[in-house]
Amino acid sequence: xxxxxxxxxxxxNERGAIGPLVQKVRQVIGPxxxxxxxxxxxxxxxxxxxxxxxxxxxxxxxxxxxxxxVRRGIRAAxxxxxxxxxxxxxxxxxxxxxxxxxxxxxxxVVGARSFWRQAGLPRALANWVYNCLASYVTQQPVKDLTxxxxxxxxxxxxxxLSLFPxxxxxxxxxxxxxxxxxxxxxxxxxxVYRRKGVSKLSWWKDGVRFFLIIFKITTLYAPLxxxxxxSFAFLVSGMVYYEYTYLTAHRFTNMGxxxxxxxxxxxxxxxxxxxxxxxxxQQHHHGDAxxxx
Numbered sequence: 001x002x003x004x005x006x007x008x009x010x011x012x013n014e015r016g017a018i019g020p021l022v023q024k025v026r027q028v029i030g031p032x033x034x035x036x037x038x039x040x041x042x043x044x045x046x047x048x049x050x051x052x053x054x055x056x057x058x059x060x061x062x063x064x065x066x067x068x069x070v071r072r073g074i075r076a077a078x079x080x081x082x083x084x085x086x087x088x089x090x091x092x093x094x095x096x097x098x099x100x101x102x103x104x105x106x107x108x109v110v111g112a113r114s115f116w117r118q119a120g121l122p123r124a125l126a127n128w129v130y131n132c133l134a135s136y137v138t139q140q141p142v143k144d145l146t147x148x149x150x151x152x153x154x155x156x157x158x159x160x161l162s163l164f165p166x167x168x169x170x171x172x173x174x175x176x177x178x179x180x181x182x183x184x185x186x187x188x189x190x191x192v193y194r195r196k197g198v199s200k201l202s203w204w205k206d207g208v209r210f211f212l213i214i215f216k217i218t219t220l221y222a223p224l225x226x227x228x229x230x231s232f233a234f235l236v237s238g239m240v241y242y243e244y245t246y247l248t249a250h251r252f253t254n255m256g257x258x259x260x261x262x263x264x265x266x267x268x269x270x271x272x273x274x275x276x277x278x279x280x281x282q283q284h285h286h287g288d289a290x291x292x293x
Contacts, residue, residue: 002081002103005033006154007096008073010066011087012040015049022053024093025085034079037087038069046087065166067173074157083151090192091149098188099151106186107156108178110171111149113192130172130214137218137225138179143187145172156183163220169213176214180221223277227270234263 007025011018018037025035037055039047041063051057058072074082081103085091095111102109113127127146134142148171160177164170178185218226238259245253 002079002100004079005029005081005083005100006073006077006079007033007035007083007085008070008077009035009037009050009055009085009087010040010069010073011037011042011046011050012063012066012069013042013044014046014087014089015042015044017089018046018087019049019053021087021089021093022050022055025096026054028093028096034077036073036076038073040064040066040069066168067164067170068166070170071161071164074154074161077154080154081151082154082157084148086148090194092191092193095149095190098190099149102186102188103151105184107152107183108174108185109151110144110147110175110185110187111190112144112187113147113190130211133211133214134172134176134179137214137222138176140179140185142175142179142185145175147171147190149190149192150174152178163217165209165213167209169209172213173217176217177221180217219273219277221277223273224270227266227273231263231267231270234259234266236263238263 007029009018009021009025022035022037029035035055037047037050037057039050039057039059041060047057047059056076058076060069060072070084073084083096083099085093085096091111099109099111127144130145131142134145146169150171152174156178157174160174160181163173163177165173175185215226238256238261241259242252242256245251245256
């Protein structure tokens with residue numbers, strides 16, 4: 001068990017799940033730990049039910065977004081460790097001890113879903129693609145990029161809060177920022193249940209947002225992982241086109257010059273971005289060692 005714990009639960013119109021969830025979390029974590037429910041402008045009384053169940057409720061006057069709620073809850077947390085979980089009934093409080101058992105061994109602990117235990121085949125396939133892309137970006141195996149069931153030290157995540165989007169995708173932001181900053185990330189298998197109510201995720205809109213978040217974090221921490229493949233594609237295309245025009249027209253065309261020049265420029269831009277990222281990384285960590293405890 002960790003020394004001090006805050007459980008942060010973002011909710012919006014989860015009347016059917018939030019009350020029993022808060023009660024069950026309290027049974028699992030005991031009376032000393034803190035439960036914070038951030039009510040993101042619910043119109044169904046979710047915040048009142050959470051308060052009646054014993055949670056400390058922070059209410060938004062209108063919906064700002066899931067990520068904004070998580071940011072607000074983390075900043076308000078009094079515990080040294082923060083555990084995030086969904087308020088829609090998908091996450092089982094009985095599995096909280098599995099994450100707590102890895103606290104200290106890892107800086108970030110993620111409850112990882114299996115491929116077949118996710119909300120439908122399309123979402124499972126999308127999450128598999130995200131995991132593969134994130135593994136390429138970070139050069140570390142990422143087992144579940146989008147799981148919202150996760151545990152970390154508050155002091156470790158505070159520097160990354162400005163990267164959290166107001167809407168969804170804070171799990172992807174957390175995982176990528178921790179991995180690219182040299183923190184250790186551990187995974188423990190969990191079982192998820194069908195959510196109570198209607199999902200607020202849009203498969204297409206939020207899927208595109210997830211990809212943009214991945215590329216945003218990549219360009220902040222490892223820009224060459226994005227710039228180099230693009231540069232290489234332009235250079236290869238230019239050389240292949242040059243060979244083709246040389247064999248067919250015996251000359252080096254303007255298009256070939258453009259492709260090769262573009263590839264070189266993109267590579268040089270990547271080197272500059274990598275240098276800036278390295279300076280930013282050193283500035284971020286200089287005299288700001290994470291507080292563990």
